[in-house]
Amino acid sequence: TQPAPAGRQALGFFQLLLPRGADRARVAAALEAEGIGTGQYFSPHIGQQPWVRQVATIEPTPVADDVAGRILSLPLHDAMTAADAERVIAALDRACAAPHVVSVSEPPRIAETLVVGGGPAGTALLTAASKQGLLAALAPGLVLIERDRAQPFLSAVVDNPYPAIAALAGHPAARTVDSYRDALGVPLAEVGPLLRATGDRLHRLLTENGGKVLTGHEVIAIRRDGDGLWRARVRDMASGAEHERVARNVVIATGGHQPLDRLVAQRVAGAPLPELARHRLVQSDDVLSTGGFEKVADLIGNVRAPRIAVIGGSTSALATVALLLKKQPALPLGAGAITLLHRRPLRPFYHSVEAAAAENFTDFGPNDICPVSGFVYRLGGFRLEARELVLRMLGVDGREPDPRVTLHRIGDDEARAREIVAGADLAIAALGYRPRALPVERFDGTPLALAADEGRAMVDRHCRVLDAGGAAVPGLYGIGLAAGFVPWGKLGGEASFVGQANGLWLWQNDVGMMIVDQLLAGRGRRAA
Numbered sequence: 187t188q189p190a191p192a193g194r195q196a197l198g199f200f201q202l203l204l205p206r207g208a209d210r211a212r213v214a215a216a217l218e219a220e221g222i223g224t225g226q227y228f229s230p231h232i233g234q235q236p237w238v239r240q241v242a243t244i245e246p247t248p249v250a251d252d253v254a255g256r257i258l259s260l261p262l263h264d265a266m267t268a269a270d271a272e273r274v275i276a277a278l279d280r281a282c283a284a285p286h287v288v289s290v291s292e293p294p295r296i297a298e299t300l301v302v303g304g305g306p307a308g309t310a311l312l313t314a315a316s317k318q319g320l321l322a323a324l325a326p327g328l329v330l331i332e333r334d335r336a337q338p339f340l341s342a343v344v345d346n347p348y349p350a351i352a353a354l355a356g357h358p359a360a361r362t363v364d365s366y367r368d369a370l371g372v373p374l375a376e377v378g379p380l381l382r383a384t385g386d387r388l389h390r391l392l393t394e395n396g397g398k399v400l401t402g403h404e405v406i407a408i409r410r411d412g413d414g415l416w417r418a419r420v421r422d423m424a425s426g427a428e429h430e431r432v433a434r435n436v437v438i439a440t441g442g443h444q445p446l447d448r449l450v451a452q453r454v455a456g457a458p459l460p461e462l463a464r465h466r467l468v469q470s471d472d473v474l475s476t477g478g479f480e481k482v483a484d485l486i487g488n489v490r491a492p493r494i495a496v497i498g499g500s501t502s503a504l505a506t507v508a509l510l511l512k513k514q515p516a517l518p519l520g521a522g523a524i525t526l527l528h529r530r531p532l533r534p535f536y537h538s539v540e541a542a543a544a545e546n547f548t549d550f551g552p553n554d555i556c557p558v559s560g561f562v563y564r565l566g567g568f569r570l571e572a573r574e575l576v577l578r579m580l581g582v583d584g585r586e587p588d589p590r591v592t593l594h595r596i597g598d599d600e601a602r603a604r605e606i607v608a609g610a611d612l613a614i615a616a617l618g619y620r621p622r623a624l625p626v627e628r629f630d631g632t633p634l635a636l637a638a639d640e641g642r643a644m645v646d647r648h649c650r651v652l653d654a655g656g657a658a659v660p661g662l663y664g665i666g667l668a669a670g671f672v673p674w675g676k677l678g679g680e681a682s683f684v685g686q687a688n689g690l691w692l693w694q695n696d697v698g699m700m701i702v703d704q705l706l707a708g709r710g711r712r713a714a
Contacts, residue, residue: 198262199225199227199259199262200259200260200261200262201227201228201257201258201259201260202257202258202260203253203256203257203258204256204257204258204282205256205282206256208256208282208427209425209427210226210255210256210258210425210426210427211422211424211425211427212281212427213258213278213281213282214226214258216277216280216281217274217277217278217281220277222260222261222273222274222277223261224258224259224260224261225258225259226257226258226259226426227257227259228253228254228257229254229255229257229426230254230423231247231250231251231253231254233247233250233251234251234254234423237476248406251406251421254426255421255425255426255427255428256426257426260274260278261274295432296327296415296432296433296434297327297328297329297398297431297432297433297434298326298327298328298433298434298435298705298709299324299327299328299329299433299434299435299436299437299705300328300329300331300405300408300416300418300431300433300435300436300437301328301329301330301331301436301437301439302331302405302408302418302436302437302438302439302440302624303331303332303438303439303440303441303666304330304331304332304389304399304401304439305332305439305441305666306441306666306690306693307439307441307665307666307667307669307693308330308332308437308439308665308666309388310439310665310666310690310693310694310698311437311439311665311693311698311701311702312324312330312388312391312392313388313694313698314693314694314695314697314698314699314701314702315698315699315702316388316391317694317695318699318702320702320706321388321391321392321395322395323706324397324702324705324706325391325392325394325395325396325397326395326396326397327396327397328392328396328397328398329397329398329399329400329431329433330389330392330397330398330399330400331400331403331404331405331418331420331431332399332400332401332402332403333401333402333403333404333423400420402422402423402424403420403421403422403423404420404421404423405418405419405420405421405624406418406419406420406421406428406625407419407624407625407626407627408436408624408625408626408627408662409626409627409628409629409631410626410627410628410629410634410659410660410661410662411629412629414434414660414661415432415433415434416432416433416434416435416436416661416662417430417431417432418430418431418432418433418436434661434708435661435662435663435705435708436661436662436663437663437664437665437701438621438624438644438651438662438663438664438665438666438669439664439665439666440621440622440624440666441621441622441666441667441668442619442620442621442622442666442667442668443471443619443620443622443668444469444470444471444615444617444618444619444620445620448617448620448641449467449469449615449617452615452617454497454527454596454603454604454607455596455600455601455603455604455607456600456604457604459497459607459613459615462604462607462608462613463495463607463608463610463613463615466485466610466611466612466613467613467614467615468481468482468485468612468613468614468615469614469615469616469617470496470498470502470503470505470506470614470615470616471502471619473506473509473510473614474502474505474506474509478509479509479510479513482510482517482612483515483517485611485612486517486611486612489518489611490518491518491520491523492517492518492519492523492611492612493523493525493609493610493611493612494510494519494523494524494525494610494611494612494613494614495524495525495527495606495607495610495612495613495614496524496525496526496527496614496616497527497607497613497614497615497616497617498527498528498615498616498617498618499526499528499529499530499532500616500617500618501568501572502616502618502619503526503528503616504526504532504568504571504572504575504576505571505572506614506616507524507526507575507591508571508572508575510524511524511575511588511590511591519590520590521589521590522589522590522591522592523590523591524590524591524592525591525592525593525594525606525610526579526591526592526593526594527594527596527603527606527607528593528594528595528596529595529596529597530684531549531595532568532576532579532580532593533549533550533554533563533566533567533568533576534547534563534567534568534573534576534577534580534582535561535562535563535564535567535568535569535573536561536562536563536567537560537561537562538560538561538562539555539560539562541562542562545577545582545583546582546583547582547583550562550563551682553680553681553682554566554680554681554682555680556678556679556680557678558676558677558678558679559678561680562680563680564678564679564680564683565673565679565680565683565685565687566680566682566683566684566685575588575591579591579593594606618668619667619668620638620641620668621638621644621664621668621669621670622668626651626659626662634653634659635653635654636651636652636653636654636659637652637653637654637656638651638652638670639654640654642670643669643670643671643672643686644664644668644669644670645663645664645665645669645670645671646658647671647672647674648700648704649663649664649665649669649671649697649700649701649704650662650663650664650704651663651664661708663701663704663705665693665697665698665701666688666693667688668686668688669686670686671686671687671692671697672685672686672687673687673692673696673697676696677692677696677697
């Protein structure tokens with residue numbers, strides 16, 4: 187500890203923590219009414235800042251969240267007298283003692299469904315219902331909670347039964363997306379405006395039909411009580427005030443992330459990845475997010491002929507390589523500068539067996555063809571820029587490989603794989619995503635361990651969240667990135683596919699409707 191210097195110290199500001207349960211916004215308003223100004227320095231804290239959340243990996247910070255939510259800065263200036271300080275303290279005591287700032291007074295209203303997350307997956311659930319004309323039936327009693335204050339594709343709006351959504355087909359963003367009709371997908375950068383416009387219309391329809399949207403709020407934890415109801419602790423991101431929401435069902439749509447603890451424990455070719463890469467290790471999410479490329483350029487800026495190892499065979503791995511190759515100003519990449527280390531074969535997506543044959547691609551069998559759509563490698567094949575890169579690296583139909591990129595199958599030569607990572611100037615781990623943490627508790631407040639906590643799929647084939655023992659948790663559903671859902675039955679997909687399927691089209695159609703049907707069925711049983 188640093189010893190305090192002799193003599194009296196001058197404070198630059200004076201902050202304190204309000205009692206738990208106090209509504210900071212109302213306390214501040216009460217002081218303002220008495221002519222006393224306040225502030226809330228360090229709130230939101232660094233981990234809650236929007237830009238930081240875009241460019242950094244944020245693990246749960248419950249202590250910082252609690253402090254930032256209760257911190258209040260009191261007046262302090264050179265001309266302040268002891269009497270001024272006493273006046274401020276007395277006003278603060280009155281504000282904190284006022285009944286209206288203490289949470290929990292009347293029994294909470296029971297919602298039918300609480301949707302945690304208003305991003306692509308949470309909005310896709312509403313899209314699925316709207317496409318079947320069921321949004322008006324689903325909306326009453328539905329509460330959607332989203333951290334951000336602002337927030338698939340063309341199929342979400344074309345011929346939608348709700349005129350407000352169908353009208354978006356003429357939106358400029360929709361016309362941009364429609365220009366990719368004959369392509370093998372739509373770049374995410376082109377989808378954002380349409381997603382936001384669709385989300386705005388969906389939120390409006392939800393509210394008009396008896397639902398509620400809370401933006402700028404986050405769910406801290408959910409608890410299932412003995413009465414079978416879910417109780418969620420909800421925090422206002424601006425004021426830090428907390429309240430409780432009670433619901434019969436909860437849908438987790440909080441997306442995925444690349445947790446640091448998983449990276450620390452990761453092994454490549456039999457060796458710990460952090461030991462091989464040391465301080466030269468970053469994750470693909472860091473590279474693909476805003477400012478990520480600039481970070482890479484800074485890390486290798488002084489290297490004359492940099493060597494980069496990208497570890498993983500996922501879409502994020504291929505997208506990372508594509509970004510490094512095309513982004514401007516260009517990196518000084520020579521021949522073989524980037525090595526993609528992967529375990530499974532890299533496969534391109536094709537619309538049909540005939541389309542694959544037309545390019546002389548024959549590396550597939552009956553189990554690689556979707557029986558529903560006829561697509562080749564429907565789930566396991568790469569699309570868009572990743573697909574084109576794979577086609578080039580495999581030399582399909584006379585394509586020339588990019589000389590700046592080499593491929594290395596880890597299982598073929600593990601010693602060489604270790605050498606590549608250890609000798610790289612930068613190692614980028616693209617090892618997939620895990621669900622974002624949403625603490626789930628039993629009625630006594632003790633943690634309820636989930637399958638996702640142990641690295642397994644979060645949901646079963648019906649999108650029900652699984653506990654650590656593999657049993658479905660009643661009234662708890664999951665959808666979106668890293669949920670671990672694998673299509674089956676009428677949803678299609680090749681029999682050879684291994685892993686999880688993540689796709690907005692699936693969420694907006696059959697996967698979303700799977701949850702909607704279960705929610706409406708439960709409501710119907712109670713009504714009967």
